[in-house]
Amino acid sequence: METASAACLVVVTFLCHVVSGGDKDVWCGLNKSCLLEANFPVGDDVVIHWLKVTSKDINVHSYYYDKDQLQLQDQHFKGRTSMFKENIGKGNSSILLKEVLVADEGRYKCYVGTITDKMTSFLNLHVEAPVTKIHIQEADNKLVCSSSGLYPEPQLTWSTKPPLPHALRNTTHTSRDKGTQLYSISNLLDLAGDDAPQVDYICDVRSRSSRRLTWRNISNISVSEGETTIDCLFLTDKTNLVWMFNQSQTIVNRSSSVSENWKKQVKNVSAQGRLALHHLSSDHEGTYTCEVTNATETSVTTFFLRMADGPSQGRTHIVIGVVATLAVLAILAYCVFCKNNTGQGTSNVI
Incomplete structure (x- = not known):
C-alpha cells in the first residue's frame, strides 16, 4: 500500500501540470478557519490531493479509496485539515484549513482524478492579521503611535486637522517577530510648538485593513473647589468609552463601570461621556485621558488637571x-x- 501511495504522488506531480483555469485568491484570517474551495466533474473512484506548491510540493491532504490518507500528510498540517466527505460525491473537493498561520501563506493546488476525468486547480492563500488596536502615548512634547500583531507588513502615516503649514517630523520603526512572523510598527512624532494653532493629530495604520487614531490635547484644567466636570469629545452613538488617569489607572472602563479606586472621586458619568469628579486633592493632579472607540476609529482626548487655591481653600x-x-x-x-x-x-x- 505504501509503494502504491508513493507512486500515486509521483503521477499527481506530473498530472498537476495540466491546469484547469487560472489561480484564485483567498484571504484567510490569522488563527481562524479558512475554506480552500475546489470543485470537479462528478465521477467514480475519486482521488483528491491537496498540495502546497514549493520547490518540493508539500502534501496538505489526500483522499482516495473513499477515505482520508493522513499518513501522507505533512506534519505542518497535522490535525488542521478536513474534507466535506458528504459532498465529495457531488463534485466538491474543498478542504477546511483550521487555525491558519502566517506560514500557511502560499500557492496551493488541488488534483482530482476520476475514472472519466482529471483536473488540477490552483489558488493563492493570503493571510491577514488586521489592525484592531492603535496605542498612543505623549511625553516630552512627542507623540508615539504604535500597533502590533499585524500582517501583511503595515504602513503608518501622520496628518493633522486642520493641516499645519509645515511638514511633520517623525520617525517610523517596523519589526517582525521571528516566531509568529507578525509585524509591529511605531512612529515617534514631534509635536508642534506651544505657539502653533490647536490641531487634531491623526495616526493612520494600514495593512490590508486600516484603522485611524485621532489625538487632541486640551489646555490645563484648574480646579479650585475640589471638583470639576470634564467633557469627552468625539462621541457618537456607536462607541465604547474609557477614562484613564496618567495613562495607567482606569477610571471608567468600557462597560461604564467605575473602578474601585476611583469611586470616591467619581460623582457621575453621563450618557454623553462627561466625567464629574469631586473630593479631589493634590494626589489627583495629572493627565486624564478619554478614549473613544468604534469599529474603525479611535479618538483620544487628554486633559491636564491642576489643583489651585479656590474660595473655600482661601x-x-x-x-x-x-x-x-x-x-x-x-x-x-x-x-x-x-x-x-x-x-x-x-x-x-x-
Missing part, C-alpha cells in the same frame, strides 16, 4: 491664620501675666 487659610494669631496673642498675654505676678511676689518678700 477661607480655610484665613481661619487657620486667625487661629494662629489668636494663639500667639494668648501666649504673649500669659507671659506678661506671669511676669507681673512674679514681680509682685518679690516686692512682698522685701
